[in-house]
Amino acid sequence: MITKEELKKVLMSLNDTIDYDSEESLVSGGHLDSLMVVSLIVELKKQYGIKIPASAINSDNFDSLDKILDLCTKKA
16 A cells, blocks of 8 residues: 555656645646656556556546545555
């Protein structure tokens, strides 16, 4: 299982200019693009064994640190 801090470190490796603790529109606000989301999904699988199905890949599930963490918790 991944912790909030571990997830934040993975996100920081993709874009370290974002305040992930307060940002609520990561995808819809253009902070994370589709390639970054795919990179995040790959890293989550590689580092933590978390498999996110294509049906769960949408902007709502990836718009904030808490939403991503919730998705990871459900899929772990």
